[in-house]
Amino acid sequence: MKNKIGYLAELLKNLHKKGLSDIFLSSVFSEFIAFIVSIVIVRQFSKEDYGYYAVAYNIYGYIAVFIGLGLTNGVLQYCSEKRVETEKSAIYSFCLKAGEIFNIVLLFFIPIFSRFLLGIPARNYLIWMSGWPLVAFVGNYMQIKLRVARDNRHFMLSNVSSSVVFLILAFVLSKSYGIEGYIVALYGKHALTGVISYTFSKQKETVNSGNIAPINIKLKKEILKYSIVCCLTNFTSTLMMLLDVTCINHFIGDPAIVATYKVATQIPTALTFIPSSIMVFIFPYFVEHNDNPHWLQKNTNKLLAGVFGLNVCVSIAIIILAPFIVAVLWGNKYRDAVLVLRMLVFNYLISGTFNMVLGNVMVAIKKVNINLIRTIFCSALNIILNCVLIKRYGSVGAAYATITVSIVSAVFAISYFKYWIKKKL
Numbered sequence: 001m002k003n004k005i006g007y008l009a010e011l012l013k014n015l016h017k018k019g020l021s022d023i024f025l026s027s028v029f030s031e032f033i034a035f036i037v038s039i040v041i042v043r044q045f046s047k048e049d050y051g052y053y054a055v056a057y058n059i060y061g062y063i064a065v066f067i068g069l070g071l072t073n074g075v076l077q078y079c080s081e082k083r084v085e086t087e088k089s090a091i092y093s094f095c096l097k098a099g100e101i102f103n104i105v106l107l108f109f110i111p112i113f114s115r116f117l118l119g120i121p122a123r124n125y126l127i128w129m130s131g132w133p134l135v136a137f138v139g140n141y142m143q144i145k146l147r148v149a150r151d152n153r154h155f156m157l158s159n160v161s162s163s164v165v166f167l168i169l170a171f172v173l174s175k176s177y178g179i180e181g182y183i184v185a186l187y188g189k190h191a192l193t194g195v196i197s198y199t200f201s202k203q204k205e206t207v208n209s210g211n212i213a214p215i216n217i218k219l220k221k222e223i224l225k226y227s228i229v230c231c232l233t234n235f236t237s238t239l240m241m242l243l244d245v246t247c248i249n250h251f252i253g254d255p256a257i258v259a260t261y262k263v264a265t266q267i268p269t270a271l272t273f274i275p276s277s278i279m280v281f282i283f284p285y286f287v288e289h290n291d292n293p294h295w296l297q298k299n300t301n302k303l304l305a306g307v308f309g310l311n312v313c314v315s316i317a318i319i320i321l322a323p324f325i326v327a328v329l330w331g332n333k334y335r336d337a338v339l340v341l342r343m344l345v346f347n348y349l350i351s352g353t354f355n356m357v358l359g360n361v362m363v364a365i366k367k368v369n370i371n372l373i374r375t376i377f378c379s380a381l382n383i384i385l386n387c388v389l390i391k392r393y394g395s396v397g398a399a400y401a402t403i404t405v406s407i408v409s410a411v412f413a414i415s416y417f418k419y420w421i422k423k424k425l
Contacts, residue, residue, distance in 0.1 A: 026156035051255025054262040056125035068099030068137040070231030135190040142197030154200035236375035244398040264340035286364035293424035343399035354410035
């Protein structure tokens with residue numbers, strides 16, 4: 001027992017030195033700020049107004065996965081691999097330019113797209129969001145550069161600083177200008193993230209722009225293919241999260257019910273910072289060892305056990321305290337969200353452990369095609385289940401569908417990873 005405790009203490013000490021605590025604490029802080037802001041927004045506006053915003057934001061979510069053609073995924077993957085610095089700098093430059101060109105296309109596409117899908121209240125909100133891709137891509141791109149450099153301390157400072165400014169902007173602007181003000185506050189957050197991360201990343205650069213060697217067409221095509229497949233995978237994965245609100249809005253058509261379901265998703269969505277912050281820290285190491293099946297098997301099993309144990313503790317606490325949490329955070333007008341909240345927290349336990357961890361591991365070993373197949377199948381199943389269960393059980397049916405799909409996806413991911421390891425050993 002003493003040996004195990006000593007081993008655990010030494011492991012935590014090493015992880016702290018490498019920056020896990022910086023990433024985790026910054027993720028906790030930024031998610032906490034975002035969560036506080038969301039509570040204020042929900043309380044400040046009527047159910048109907050918030051419901052219209054939720055519908056618009058849900059539509060934006062379908063588009064958001066295509067920001068920059070997913071080239072931030074390409075940057076993280078190909079620049080985390082063992083390459084000379086001049087080649088990495090060329091990859092950075094190519095991905096930034098190509099990504100922003102595509103975002104300009106999105107800037108004009110979103111307002112046109114909104115006219116065919118949404119009524120006037122929700123449509124106006126979506127048009128206000130149409131410039132988000134331009135600033136969000138740059139902010140994310142600059143933070144990716146810090147992740148590749150494993151500059152976790154500056155990654156933390158970027159997250160914390162932009163979150164504090166977002167908190168102030170959201171309070172001031174939403175109070176003065178309503179939901180449109182809140183949307184503008186998010187522009188400010190993305191822009192500040194980009195500026196701060198750029199400042200820190202410039203300090204780390206060892207190659208100036210004059211020494212960047214052009215990368216060949218073959219590598220560009222490979223990066224584009226990888227990034228687009230990641231995009232499609234993220235789209236089908238995101239589809240599973242967004243379809244619930246879309247189907248509830250379509251089959252029920254009551255913005256108040258949409259608002260209730262959206263409120264119930266906020267805590268489970270916020271909880272994803274736990275596995276995602278761990279993966280932010282660990283992912284570059286998995287990419288570095290993606291040709292070593294022994295290392296991958298050993299460390300993936302450890303990772304799954306640790307994340308699952310943490311998620312169990314958090315999930316049980318929230319499920320028990322759900323009525324109190326809803327009453328305190330959102331008020332009695334959202335008491336109908338308690339059952340759905342409990343169901344979605346259970347779903348988080350499954351998805352936030354197995355799907356999140358193994359999905360990232362498969363990306364690290366470049367099995368993005370398998371991820372795509374998995375998410376396409378699960379998205380199709382989700383559509384079918386939503387159509388059947390929402391008609392019968394209302395918003396609770398959407399939660400049933402989500403849980404079922406997460407379990408199927410987890411079984412698929414576990415089975416494939418075991419198969420891949422067995423084949424490689």
